[in-house]
Amino acid sequence: MPLKIGELAKRSGCQVVTIRYYEKEGLLPPPERTDANYRLYNDSDVERLHFIRRCRLHGMNLAEIRELLAFKDHPTVSCAWINELVEKHIADVERQIASLQHLKTHLETLRHACSGDRQQDCGILDSLDHGSPCACCEDEHCALSEYQKSTDAEKKARVSR
Amino acid sequence: MPLKIGELAKRSGCQVVTIRYYEKEGLLPPPERTDANYRLYNDSDVERLHFIRRCRLHGMNLAEIRELLAFKDHPTVSCAWINELVEKHIADVERQIASLQHLKTHLETLRHACSGDRQQDCGILDSLDHGSPCACCEDEHCALSEYQKSTDAEKKARVSR
DNA sequence: CGTAGTGTCTATAGCGACTATAGAGTCAAC
DNA sequence: GTTGACTCTATAGTCGCTATAGACACTACG
Numbered sequence: 163m164p165l166k167i168g169e170l171a172k173r174s175g176c177q178v179v180t181i182r183y184y185e186k187e188g189l190l191p192p193p194e195r196t197d198a199n200y201r202l203y204n205d206s207d208v209e210r211l212h213f214i215r216r217c218r219l220h221g222m223n224l225a226e227i228r229e230l231l232a233f234k235d236h237p238t239v240s241c242a243w244i245n246e247l248v249e250k251h252i253a254d255v256e257r258q259i260a261s262l263q264h265l266k267t268h269l270e271t272l273r274h275a276c277s278g279d280r281q282q283d284c285g286i287l288d289s290l291d292h293g294s295p296c297a298c299c300e301d302e303h304c305a306l307s308e309y310q311k312s313t314d315a316e317k318k319a320r321v322s323r
Numbered sequence: 324m325p326l327k328i329g330e331l332a333k334r335s336g337c338q339v340v341t342i343r344y345y346e347k348e349g350l351l352p353p354p355e356r357t358d359a360n361y362r363l364y365n366d367s368d369v370e371r372l373h374f375i376r377r378c379r380l381h382g383m384n385l386a387e388i389r390e391l392l393a394f395k396d397h398p399t400v401s402c403a404w405i406n407e408l409v410e411k412h413i414a415d416v417e418r419q420i421a422s423l424q425h426l427k428t429h430l431e432t433l434r435h436a437c438s439g440d441r442q443q444d445c446g447i448l449d450s451l452d453h454g455s456p457c458a459c460c461e462d463e464h465c466a467l468s469e470y471q472k473s474t475d476a477e478k479k480a481r482v483s484r
Numbered sequence: 485c486g487t488a489g490t491g492t493c494t495a496t497a498g499c500g501a502c503t504a505t506a507g508a509g510t511c512a513a514c
Numbered sequence: 515g516t517t518g519a520c521t522c523t524a525t526a527g528t529c530g531c532t533a534t535a536g537a538c539a540c541t542a543c544g
Binding site for chain 1: 394420423426427430
Binding site: 338340341344348357359360361379384385 | 500501502503504509510511
């Protein structure tokens, strides 16, 4: 018994609009329709959507998922590249963690820079104004500025809600 | 001696278009102009832009930076809320780190799921198809799905390049 | 039978912080 | 005078959704 889009949304934990969006983006095939033009999904659609959501949870972007789906549909070559994809994501995640940990030490330095309750000469503002965030940031290879650069890749592999 | 926009970009490490964007967004005041309508920046603009970039590096979004700048320009109230802002960012960053570390364990499980070199029955694809990513994700409070939710806030405080 | 409430449809615009592109003007050096 | 680097404005694109508007479909209740 086929599902309407709302039921599929409930089962997959994503929103109705997101399902339609995946269809528009070519990740889900155009489903059958009722006489009233309502979308009808079958078991293979349910599985495909779950696959997509799992991939998103693993930080993959839609282009990568499209590739994986194409391979699933027509596994013509070796899957070695999938290993590489996963390795790449692990490396990405490690880089993000390192950057965030560094960022955290910076923020903690900031936190102790001001006692609060001041109308002027707030130590935090001073620090944001003049201080280099920490000694390591004096040189070119500050992890915090690396963090900036890393976010492009990061942005592309983001899951929201 | 005032700077043209390209020189300011070099000094601040951000791009020309980004500077114009900050002006459009009201973070930088409209600068003076040459007869040829080129923007001219003075020392206080340089400082202000550095302040903005440092804040961005600390993961603050443009709305927060606008608030900080307004306070810097007219420090009429206590700066206690700045401490709160920093605390909030630390908590955010901690949440992001936890989510990413969890994501990493998931990806590492995936990595060992397939030896590669297969045309069919790739273990990684199987795992993405059917497996729940890890035992902890069987219940409702999986950190990985928390990761999904956290990214809204995260997205708002992102620095790219 | 009407109607209220929910679900679905399409199309379009908005989010955040930029980034890219087009087409035109400016300036310095050769 | 012409090449190349720089600047200007205005507009559209990025990513993965999310929100909105206006219309149609379906079900339950009186």
